[in-house]
Amino acid sequence: MARRLRRFQERFEPLVTRALLLGIFATGLLAQFVKPVGDALEGKAFLGGALLSLVGYVLYDQVKELSASVRVPARVLVNSSEQGTFVGESFQARKVEISFLGYTGETLYNALYHRLEDLFDNPGPTRRVTIRMLVPDFGLPMTVPSRVGTDDSPVDDPEFRMRMEGRCREYDSILSELAERLTANSRVAVECEYRLYQGIPRDKVCIFNRQQVLHGLYDLSVRMRLEHMGPEFYDPKGFRTDLNVWSREGTAAAEAAVSTWNKHFDDLWTLARIPPWRQRPAP
Structure with a gap:
């Protein structure tokens, strides 16, 4: 069961994470240029947050790869x-x-x-x-x-x-x-x-x-x-x-x-x- 859960996580975690990052990016841009959306979210720094989200999206794969390369086996x-x-x-x-x-x-x-x-x-x-x-x-x-x-x-x-x-x-x-x-x-x-x-x-x-x-x-x-x-x-x-x-x-x-x-x-x-x-x- 633990192995199945781990495989499930490895399969869907990248997809979910990318979707969240893109969602934050899109929402930030929309709030910056569409006033009703910005007023609804009551935010003032949407563009900066959107750009940061985009950077996170671009770096996500690299962070995953780095994490895997330094992973220590459970038993050595x-x-x-x-x-x-x-x-x-x-x-x-x-x-x-x-x-x-x-x-x-x-x-x-x-x-x-x-x-x-x-x-x-x-x-x-x-x-x-x-x-x-x-x-x-x-x-x-x-x-x-x-x-x-x-x-x-x-x-x-x-x-x-x-x-x-x-x-x-x-x-x-x-x-x-x-x-x-x-x-x-x-x-x-x-x-x-x-x-x-x-x-x-x-x-x-x-x-x-x-x-x-x-x-x-x-x-x-x-x-x-x-x-x-x-x-x-x-x-x-x-x-x-x-x-x-x-x-x-x-x-x-x-x-x-x-x-x-x-x-x-x-x-x-x-x-x-x-x-x-x-x-x-x-x-």
Whole structure:
């Protein structure tokens, strides 16, 4: 309802304002040169008021544009734990598109899983959902994640990498199975796909319906242990990452940033590799 009222205001406010300004201008001129009208309004400075109204009319569009250019988004920085809110807002659209670039995507996966399950009972306006998840290629040697070696140097650890790959494979399997059931048994068509990019998980990016972008940087110095006295591993914690919010409804710079991130993600997606767990064996 709030969005509808805002769209209604944005649509009719310029028209009403211009009509009022022109009305004041016309009335001022009429009162200046038509004595009965001037006497009725009991005014003495109609011409000056009319000219000021005309100036206001001419400057109105420029003021509107300036106001839009300096508008500050309602939210400029959020924590990764708030991604669920953005997921919920995205599913108010008929066509939903959510894209992720980062580490394992665990925080986003949890929000997506619960929202997709809700579609069985409450699809709302949603009729199509596309989910794209870009995660690192854990089949290649990596500096992050890795084992902490001598002098804090990173040491590639294939076993730990496979642990992270197994986690992504599990998320992919669960979301894909859920997507198939929704497509077969509901009014919503759902597609979910994982792909792999080369490199370390540095950027965390979430794109919602190509309209909003959340972007932050992983803390690559974070360490963890699988066992109390076991070795340490470099293992970024995405749920602790703070994310900048870019929206097409914000400033011109924000809209440009959203367009840039959309193109960047699309390019990475095209270059990304299909995971080995999704590849079909050759006949």
